Amino acid sequence: MMTTPSSITSNELNFLVYRYLQESGFTHAAFALGYEAGINKTSIDGNLIPPGALITFVQKGLHYVELEANLESEKFDGDDDFSFLQPLDLITKDVSELQ
Amino acid sequence: MMTTPSSITSNELNFLVYRYLQESGFTHAAFALGYEAGINKTSIDGNLIPPGALITFVQKGLHYVELEANLESEKFDGDDDFSFLQPLDLITKDVSELQ
Amino acid sequence: MMTTPSSITSNELNFLVYRYLQESGFTHAAFALGYEAGINKTSIDGNLIPPGALITFVQKGLHYVELEANLESEKFDGDDDFSFLQPLDLITKDVSELQ
Amino acid sequence: MMTTPSSITSNELNFLVYRYLQESGFTHAAFALGYEAGINKTSIDGNLIPPGALITFVQKGLHYVELEANLESEKFDGDDDFSFLQPLDLITKDVSELQ
Structure with missing residues (x-):
């Protein structure tokens, strides 16, 4: 990556x-x-920060981990099923466990 | 995406x-x-949450936005320079402004 | 008084x-x-305030009310029994009720 | 007392x-x-506590100390001037200092 x-x-x-x-x-x-x-x-100019910014970035962070997990998964076993993961798994497990 | x-x-x-x-x-x-x-x-079982989890996900969220911005940029102008963006720009601007 | x-x-x-x-x-x-x-x-010079000052003054305030109640009581019915009152009564009742 | x-x-x-x-x-x-x-x-039944109860009792506590100081003063020097004292003195000094 x-x-x-x-x-x-x-x-x-x-x-x-x-x-x-x-x-x-x-x-x-x-x-x-x-x-x-x-x-x-x-x-920091608070007027520049959009509402819900923290939620947005954490949410995008989860997508990023999900993307990483799927890319890793594909690399190792050629599996091309893109799987959706649970947020709590994304938070609590590392990429190798998520594949 | x-x-x-x-x-x-x-x-x-x-x-x-x-x-x-x-x-x-x-x-x-x-x-x-x-x-x-x-x-x-x-x-939620607190023991499962790794230290620094919020920082990790916000950070990955920034990378995700950066990735989006670079992908969009490439799509439109064929520019293949991968540019690094400032976190505050990633937070305060939307993808079209970041290209 | x-x-x-x-x-x-x-x-x-x-x-x-x-x-x-x-x-x-x-x-x-x-x-x-x-x-x-x-x-x-x-x-206010904090070094001048003795420990437990609030408790001390509230406690003395209760004694004052108790004193008032007993003085009033004596005035009206010549009763010279000095009675000890419950703090919560001293807080929640007025002098006429305490006699 | x-x-x-x-x-x-x-x-x-x-x-x-x-x-x-x-x-x-x-x-x-x-x-x-x-x-x-x-x-x-x-x-404690909050409905029984009158508004401003803490202020009332601290205030009465100050009067009590003032009363004590004046009674002590009278006892020792026969001075019958009743003096009004500053709250901060009542809080920070003891009875012997207030006479």
Whole structure:
């Protein structure tokens, strides 16, 4: 697979998590994280972050793992069935277990 | 691109966020989320979730968007330079803007 | 009874409550109150506040009400039995009910 | 001075503090204390607690200390001026210092 230097920073991830907590109505957790992670001190322009950004990226992350698992599977056993996997499996297992 | 029915549930995502808050030392936010999201009532077996799971999936989600952007780019202009994109661009822009 | 102009300010009471939360091990509540009440912005010198100050004053407040109730009682019916009252009665009832 | 066996319990004081936080609009601190102190598990009937109960009792506690200080003062030097004291002095000093 490709390697890539794009790497999310802590500040960026904290901001996505903060937004997720707010959007989900977890007001007390959002309040606490706001201070613990110093959200108001980041230089991130909140207006640029689309709603649901954290969900979107985690969801795409699952697709990426699914893609990896299917590609690996094909490589080793020529099986060309593209299988859909359960999110919890994608989260808890590694690629070799998912094939 | 492939479509997939794998979709993360709110409970699963809340659990990943909860773990992230704990692992990052955001103890007050983790405490609040624990109650607000009813984390202790989920049936998810925490022992199965690897450390850093949220970061891993968001990171893979960024790679997925990057992959999409590069594939789209190639399709339209035959450009085969694989470009690395900034995480904040991946988060804030859509695929057509990233090409 | 005597009247007195001594009146505690919100800042002073918030500080006593904050200390109580800390001393009682209610760390998450103390953290939240710290920010919500702007504890760190008060000019109160925390070193001057003795441990257990809130408990001490509430306790003395109960004694004061008890004293009032017994004085009132004596005034009306000449009864000189000094009676000890339950804290919850002192909190929930007014002086006329306590006699 | 009189001695009295009336002693407030932790549960009772926690409840008064919880109410104070709610009434003061410190919603995040109230939320955290609710869980940390197990407020919902107490057998205290919240309907019996009058608004502003904590303030009332701390205020009466200050009057009690003021009364003590004036009584002590009179005892030792025959001074019959009743002096009004500052709340912060009442909180931070002991009776002998207040005379």
